[in-house]
Amino acid sequence: MGRIKIFADSTCDLPSSWIQDYDIGIVPLYVTFDEETYRDGIDLETEQLYRKVTEQGRLPKTAAPSPNDFIQAFTPFINQGQQILYISLSSELSSTYQNALIASDEFHPGQVTVFDSLNLSTGIGLQVMKAVRAAADGKSVPEIIKLLDDVRPHVETEFVIDSLDYLYKGGRCSGLQNLVGSLLKIRPVIKVIDGKMTPAYKIRGPREKALNQLVQNVMTRVAEMDNDLIFITHSLADEDAVQLRAALQAGTGAKDIVISNAGCVISSHCGARTIGILYTKAIS
Template sequence: MSQVKIFADSTCDLPREWLQKYDIGLIPLYVTFGDQTFKDGVDITTPQLYAKVSETGSLPKTAAPSPADFIQAFSPSIEAGREIVYISLSSELSSTYQNAVIAADEFPEGKVTVIDSLNLSTGIGLQVMKAVKAAEQGKTPGEIAEIIARVKSRVETEFVIDSLDYLYKGGRCSGMQNLVGSLLKIRPVIKVIDGKMTPAYKVRGKREKALEQMLSNALEQRDHMDNDLIFVTHSLAEEDALELKRILEEKTDAREVAVSDAGCVISSHCGAKTIGILYVKKE
């Protein structure tokens, strides 16, 4: 067991079996429908989230873990004599990072290192896996923080949004945009830039066209990819994800191309059939 335990939150979208295999601590965000509050991935799954959206006709609110949640999660590892490195959802998207910093101040100095991923979904997960590898090699929290500081600006995160409905319901585009987008079958592509979700471009026409464009963008970078790991992350789009995985395995030198499911918080902002390709560029 490493002296340093790596933590993430539920938005990292890492496969559940990886969390167990690599001893990664996970802190859930919250999803609220009316007066009902659920822990992401603990009390509610992504298919259940979509069923509730259909039932209620509205999107849930999402909320960060409280400082008390972090203290409760971190305490057993600290009491066991371990140090913690926690990699958070982008501070540009949530107060999760700030709440973790507040919690870290409740422990002796240096026991908890909090890192802002400036990313989301497996854009965080890629950084978490780099941290896990460093911890296994005996790196200190400070050394791990330095490694992640060099990695996070090189994470490429690109998602095809299948429908504007969730962006519209969540207040991220106007009703007219939603109507026009639906009529023209416009599929927005989102990138993460400086920690923020940024519309990169739009693809008009069939879903397959948008997926082909995203795949083409990734393959153009194949010579610049860190070949450790590529993620294909999706929200109820497993068939497409497996096909993208097959092509990426065939056309890149990646040691591993992994498929992962988007959790409830990510899905509530992007909607069903959202799919992304995420990787790290070489230094």
């Protein structure tokens, strides 16, 4: 068969220049305010999302692409004789993975392969880039899946959420927790464990303390890292991202430390000024 086309969805949060340069297919998720539905990253950008939340006083709903969305995205490349490898948002967080599987059944066996990243944001992006580079090296789909199976449990995804406000609006904490958290300046840290967003710990005090803790957590694991690529992914926290990159450049020796922006779906669940560091541990 022909060459392999790597697909992801809009929650992978890869820089747009990388998506273009590496010819990565993207299937957008949906963001809905009342009767208005937008494609993540196409019809709606993150800054627009926040303006709408401020105007309406509530969060949007988010939705997975339908099986037909995947079929329409994959078909042109299948018709060109290419194989599709789609790396999805965690099946523990969305029906995106399941809908892609349904779509894959509409094609001949082997034409479309769906892989569950069990992650989100650039935790997906790290796996996508491993697949892209493996495909460029001439690896087959089964070989790339074997690689991804090995990489997936070694992806470290850790975010600091700046405010409990979006967790409250999304029904993931109570009004009292939101009030107390705001008064005490409590910032939750979220990790992805077994494909789920898991509260790891809380940091009380100024934002700088939380950012320093993120960096220190990485520094304690430098010896375990694969030293290839680190993502700093954020939602409207540009200055902090630049500062984190400088700290990581000085302390990790990573080949590439890339700043990326969180899209609308991720931002709608976490809120403005959320920032995370994502990397892969070396495979022993």
